[in-house]
Amino acid sequence: MTSNSHSHDHDHGACDSESAGFATDAARLQALVTDGVHRVGPHEGPFSLHVLGIGKAGTNIVEAMVRAHQEDPNGIPLHALAIDIGDEELRKLEAAGTDKATVRTTELPVLSSVDFFAGLRRYREFLKAEFPRYYWNPNYEPWLPNDMEMPSPGDHFHRAVSKGLYGVDYYTGGVTAEALDDFANEVVQSEQTPLVVIVFSIAGGTGSGIVPELARHLSNIRLGRRQLVLGIGVLPCDGDPDELSDGRTFIAINELDCLIDGEKNAGVVTVWGDLYRNAFTAGFFAVPQCGVYDKTGGNLEETHQIIDRGIADFVLRDGGLHVYETIKALNWMNVPADAWHPATRGDHTDRWITLLSVGLEADDPLPTREIVPEAQVPYAEVRGFGVEAEALKATADTLQRDVAPRVGPNVLSFDSAAGSAVTTIIPQLSKRDLALFGPARSAYDGLGWEDKLLRHAWLLDVGVLLCEPSTRFEGVGGECLLGCACWVVVPYAAIRGEDPVAVS
Numbered sequence: 491m492t493s494n495s496h497s498h499d500h501d502h503g504a505c506d507s508e509s510a511g512f513a514t515d516a517a518r519l520q521a522l523v524t525d526g527v528h529r530v531g532p533h534e535g536p537f538s539l540h541v542l543g544i545g546k547a548g549t550n551i552v553e554a555m556v557r558a559h560q561e562d563p564n565g566i567p568l569h570a571l572a573i574d575i576g577d578e579e580l581r582k583l584e585a586a587g588t589d590k591a592t593v594r595t596t597e598l599p600v601l602s603s604v605d606f607f608a609g610l611r612r613y614r615e616f617l618k619a620e621f622p623r624y625y626w627n628p629n630y631e632p633w634l635p636n637d638m639e640m641p642s643p644g645d646h647f648h649r650a651v652s653k654g655l656y657g658v659d660y661y662t663g664g665v666t667a668e669a670l671d672d673f674a675n676e677v678v679q680s681e682q683t684p685l686v687v688i689v690f691s692i693a694g695g696t697g698s699g700i701v702p703e704l705a706r707h708l709s710n711i712r713l714g715r716r717q718l719v720l721g722i723g724v725l726p727c728d729g730d731p732d733e734l735s736d737g738r739t740f741i742a743i744n745e746l747d748c749l750i751d752g753e754k755n756a757g758v759v760t761v762w763g764d765l766y767r768n769a770f771t772a773g774f775f776a777v778p779q780c781g782v783y784d785k786t787g788g789n790l791e792e793t794h795q796i797i798d799r800g801i802a803d804f805v806l807r808d809g810g811l812h813v814y815e816t817i818k819a820l821n822w823m824n825v826p827a828d829a830w831h832p833a834t835r836g837d838h839t840d841r842w843i844t845l846l847s848v849g850l851e852a853d854d855p856l857p858t859r860e861i862v863p864e865a866q867v868p869y870a871e872v873r874g875f876g877v878e879a880e881a882l883k884a885t886a887d888t889l890q891r892d893v894a895p896r897v898g899p900n901v902l903s904f905d906s907a908a909g910s911a912v913t914t915i916i917p918q919l920s921k922r923d924l925a926l927f928g929p930a931r932s933a934y935d936g937l938g939w940e941d942k943l944l945r946h947a948w949l950l951d952v953g954v955l956l957c958e959p960s961t962r963f964e965g966v967g968g969e970c971l972l973g974c975a976c977w978v979v980v981p982y983a984a985i986r987g988e989d990p991v992a993v994s
Contacts, residue, residue, distance in 0.1 A: 518827060519869050519897040528819035530811055537810035538567040538682040541689060542673060544704065545697030547724050547794075548572065548690040549579040549595075554798035556586045556593055558806055562908075565590070566809045569676040571669055573598060573704075575655065575696050576643035592676060596669040598655055598696075603640045607632055609658030613951050616661035620711075621763055629972040633943070633950040648944040649699030649738060656700045657951065660707065670704070674712035684717050685772075685810050685817075689801065692723040692776070693734045698742040702749060702948035705769035718772035718817060721746075722801060722846070725860070726926060727779035729790040737934030738945040741957050743921050744985055745948040748956065748978065750774055752837030757966075757979030762952055771835065773820045775846040776924075777801060781857035782849045800848025804913050808904070812873060812913070820844060820917055823869070840984075841868075841918040852881035852912050858892035861916070865923035870895040871915040876906030885912055922987045931987065943971075952976060957985055 521527045543552035549572040559568045568591035572583050580595040601609065610632035617624045634650060641647050647655070660666045677684045688705055690697030701721070709719040723746070726734055748754045750768050758766050779797055786792040805813050824836030847857050852874065861867070870889050874882040886899040893916065921927050934942065934957065942955070949956055949968070953976035958969035960977040967985040970976040983989065 515827075515868075516897070518822065522819055522822065522869065522871075523898060523900045527822055528815050530815055530818075534683070535809065535811070535814070536566075536682045537814060538569070538680040538684050539687065539805065539810055540569045540673065540677050540680070540684055541571075541687045541805070542704075542708070543570070543572040544688065544690040544700050545574055545694045546579050546691070547694055548688075548697050549574050549583055550794065551689045551722075551724075551798045551801050552593075553579075553583040553586050554795075554802040555806060556583065556588050556591055558799065558802045559591050560586075560588055562806065566806060567680070567682060568592070568806075569673070569680075570594070571596065571673045573666060573669065573700070575600060575647055575652065578644065594669060594672065596665050598659055598666060598700075599664070600640065600643050601655065601658065603638070606640060606654065606658065607634075607636060609662065610634065610654055612661075613657070616657065617951065619661075621765060623763065627953065627972055627974060627976075629974055630953070631972065633953070633971055635940070646733075647695045647699070649695050649742070649947040650944045650950055652696045652699035653703065653947040653950060656703060660703070666704075670708055670712060674708060677713060677717055685814060686713070686717050686719040687722060687805060687813070688719065688770075689722045690724070692742050692746075693726040693730065693739050695738070698723070698738075698745075699947040702745055702769075706765060709769035709771060710765050710767060715767070715769075715771055719770055720772040720813070720817060721750075721770040721774040722777060722805075723774065724777045724797060724801075725779060725924075727783050727790065727793060729783050729788055729793065735929070735933055736945070737930060737937050737942070739926060740930035740934040741942075741945050741947075743924070743927065743930070744957050745946075746774065747840070747842070747921050748980055748985070749948070750838050750842040751840045753840070754980045754984065758949075760979045761977065762949070768838070772817045773838065773844060774842055775816075775844045776919075777846050777848060778857040778860045780860055781847065781855055785850065785854050796849040800850075800911070800913075801846075803908075803911060804846070804848050807875065807906075807908075816844070816846075816871075816915055816917075819869075819871070819915075823918060839918075841920045841923075843919040843921065843924070845914075845916040845919055847914040847916075848911075850912055850914075851910065852877050852885050854912075856885070856888055856892060856914060858889070860925050861893060861919065861923055862925050862928075865893065865919065867893045867895040867916055868918050869897045869916075870899040872899050872901045873913045873915070874901070874903050874910075875908075875912070876910040877903070877912055879903060882912070885914070889914060927987060949978070954978060 552572045570593045783793045953972040955969040959982045967982045968977040
């Protein structure tokens with residue numbers, strides 16, 4: 491099999507104007523197939539990888555990357571940081587050991603109830619230091635009830651609690667602030683082009699609860715939005731414990747939606763300022779698990795291990811080539827033809843989700859059941875590593891039958907000395923295209939108010955319950971927790987993922 495991992499013949503200068511024939515959306519999509527506009531050229535790379543894992547899932551993915559990196563004598567330079575509450579997963583990562591990568595673990599301390607709430611009551615000071623124009627709210631109160639009992643390390647931490655533990659530690663100059671300083675310095679000082687990746691579970695309490703703030707502190711503040719920062723969130727699985735189906739995924743996805751979708755994010759920034767701009771400057775990948783879960787016959791632990799290794803393999807393979815080319819393709823699709831320039835970084839729309847399927851072989855069922863049948867898929871790509879062309883064609887045919895992309899599937903084949911693998915990439919999906927979104931919304935609707943509060947994270951510190959309607963402005967989202975006018979300029983129907991009600 492002939493590898494085409496670094497070859498493309500198009501001239502980047504030809505992409506700078508509509509005269510190249512890419513003036514329409516269809517032509518621009520087709521250029522990914524016919525012209526390989528997202529392929530790495532001789533002027534791009536080499537790359538360094540800087541991966542930050544949050545929570546149990548994020549830490550386990552970092553561990554998989556470290557182990558895979560050990561086996562590649564010529565691998566991409568790797569710098570890794572894992573942050574979790576409790577040390578069980580962190581100790582496993584430390585035991586993996588490496589002399590080829592920079593690896594740091596940081597255990598977020600669990601405070602006593604007294605110290606925790608003392609820190610939460612200082613949040614106005616923290617935010618004023620970070621945002622000089624922050625409105626000093628005279629009604630400010632911690633977002634959690636004062637009689638709440640603190641969990642112990644190893645217990646489940648609700649997203650609202652994880653956010654608070656991270657915030658108090660970070661703003662008081664604790665271990666997470668120090669770790670982020672060191673991590674950012676590695677990025678800035680890299681002699682290669684740095685690729686920054688933040689990995690976590692979308693359904694988890696720690697990872698998804700901490701990531702909106704942590705990504706802002708890293709990307710928007712320390713890195714000044716200059717570097718490519720990619721989010722990778724692992725989607726829930728059919729075999730997950732029942733408590734993970736309690737509506738938290740609806741909130742987590744909505745927080746990401748209002749963070750990454752340019753139009754919704756502008757409605758947050760309008761009220762709360764530029765530091766709330768989307769921190770994921772490279773885009774966001776959502777990783778499905780159900781196809782692998784089916785493949786393992788319902789073995790959840792094995793599913794997680796395969797997913798972890800699959801993410802590590804895709805990100806590390808060929809010196810970061812494949813993750814970079816996927817990021818490049820997303821930017822190509824997001825920048826309008828009349829605004830295109832190679833240095834332009836396009837804003838994401840409400841179709842910000844890239845479904846990245848890993849851990850499957852050519853003859854395994856694809857995870858297309860995780861997309862609703864009515865989804866309109868603009869483009870799809872199949873990347874095969876050490877797989878015969880006929881098998882890749884069968885995968886592409888299945889993808890075409892199941893999701894019918896407007897363009898593609900584009901099939902790319904690469905040599906591999908590290909075993910065979912197939913990765914499918916379906917970009918530009920909206921949250922409503924995910925089959926889990928509707929059931930997650932229904933589960934959320936069945937919660938009481940305090941349970942909803944515990945499962946929120948982003949914007950709680952400024953007094954906003956994102957997924958509830960505004961108590962002051964009709965038709966927009968963001969219930970105010972503080973008896974004032976906290977809100978976001980985002981239609982409530984858009985947060986719900988419902989069509990707006992027509993006004994007669």
